Amino acid sequence: MHVTSLKLENFRNYGTLEIQPGEGLNIFVGLNAQGKSNLLESLYLLATSKSSRAGKDTELVRFDQPQARVTADVIRTKNSDVEIEIALSMTEKKVARINGVKHTRLAEVIGQLNAVLFDSGDLEIIRGEPSIRRRFLDLEIAQTSPRYVLALGSYRKTLEQRNRLLRDLRDGRVPGSARESLPAWNEGLAQHGARLIERRRLFLERLAQLASETHRTLSDERDSLEVVYQPSFSLDGLSEVGDIQGRFQEELASVAGEEAARGTTVRGPQRDDIAFRVNGQDCRLYGSQGQQRTVALSLKLAERQLIEELVGEPPLLLLDDVLSDLDDARRALLFELTARAGSQTFLSCTNLRAFSPGVLDRATVYAVSAGEVAKQ
Numbered sequence: 001m002h003v004t005s006l007k008l009e010n011f012r013n014y015g016t017l018e019i020q021p022g023e024g025l026n027i028f029v030g031l032n033a034q035g036k037s038n039l040l041e042s043l044y045l046l047a048t049s050k051s052s053r054a055g056k057d058t059e060l061v062r063f064d065q066p067q068a069r070v071t072a073d074v075i076r077t078k079n080s081d082v083e084i085e086i087a088l089s090m091t092e093k094k095v096a097r098i099n100g101v102k103h104t105r106l107a108e109v110i111g112q113l114n115a116v117l118f119d120s121g122d123l124e125i126i127r128g129e130p131s132i133r134r135r136f137l138d139l140e141i142a143q144t145s146p147r148y149v150l151a152l153g154s155y156r157k158t159l160e161q162r163n164r165l166l167r168d169l170r171d172g173r174v175p176g177s178a179r180e181s182l183p184a185w186n187e188g189l190a191q192h193g194a195r196l197i198e199r200r201r202l203f204l205e206r207l208a209q210l211a212s213e214t215h216r217t218l219s220d221e222r223d224s225l226e227v228v229y230q231p232s233f234s235l236d237g238l239s240e241v242g243d244i245q246g247r248f249q250e251e252l253a254s255v256a257g258e259e260a261a262r263g264t265t266v267r268g269p270q271r272d273d274i275a276f277r278v279n280g281q282d283c284r285l286y287g288s289q290g291q292q293r294t295v296a297l298s299l300k301l302a303e304r305q306l307i308e309e310l311v312g313e314p315p316l317l318l319l320d321d322v323l324s325d326l327d328d329a330r331r332a333l334l335f336e337l338t339a340r341a342g343s344q345t346f347l348s349c350t351n352l353r354a355f356s357p358g359v360l361d362r363a364t365v366y367a368v369s370a371g372e373v374a375k376q
């Protein structure tokens, strides 16, 4: 798939912008704070319905403007071509349009366009808090599975209500008899939760294989990588989603005392984690900066491959200022891998020194300055 036209209106530091990117490598070069990352972020928003950086959607709207809009025309080989638009407002919920038809349920928009973002935040997937790894999982699975988005929404809603009940019971805000409704909540939580766990397990199984192959190449066959799903309870011997649901309910029953005392749910996907082991050791705790970086890069390249497997065509690659973090050999390998993969690529950088003339000849280069973009 590739984007043939990208339009921004009052998005971040852009007033109006329209570009027709090339099918291969597109390089956005400019000084700091000119709008390079903002441009890549707009594509990420179209793919995932979420910002890669902002906490709130309102941060994406240009200062002093009431609303923003991002639109792209996308050519796809496995599906029909599509125009995707996301409108953001300071006062209302964001609205997406697919070929002009309005969708307020964002699950329908996610995955119309696929993109994998590489940025400085990737390292946090390896060394940050577990919540960052869960967010990574959710965003990536969502891109190829709208049903996952729906299950995630149902699970979150059930979890929130169950937590409120547990808290109210603990603090005596509701009569003790309210405890009788817990089994019904347990069933709902386990039903939605089991679907998330099953999907995460499958996704990580394949991602782990691909990541470890890529990692072997990136580390010159020196290091081995294992990516291991760590759910909040053991899935040993469970193959069906119904079995997971059953085990989840048993787990909830077994921790009832702890939950009553703490007033919150202590088992389930909201406690999941992923371990990255390099040569058998936890890379989060023991990996060098370079090793962590190599794991992060392997993970993203694996994700690219997995999306291609699932969707049937390569996703966009968004490389936000990552070249300076890579040594020459890895940089060359990244170019080789991505060129071979045939992904339309959007890359930001502050100068063109890292590119060989051969790479530059094939690329479309844009200079970015104060929210203006000029093709070179």
Ligand SMILES: Nc1ncnc2c1ncn2[C@@H]1O[C@H](COP(=O)(O)OP(=O)(O)OP(=O)(O)O)[C@@H](O)[C@H]1O
Pocket: 011, 012, 013, 014, 030, 031, 032, 033, 034, 035, 036, 037, 038, 039, 058, 059, 060, 061, 062, 063, 321, 348, 350
């Ligand atoms: N909502 C907004 N309205 C107007 N300007 C904004 C908004 N959000 C961010 N900006 C501005 O956008 C500018 C460019 O940000 P961006 O992150 O794209 O820079 P960049 O070109 O990637 O720079 P760097 O090389 O430092 O990464 C910043 O100066 C920031 O103040």
Ligand SMILES: [Mg+2]
Pocket: 036, 037, 038, 320, 321, 348
């Ligand atoms: Mg930037």
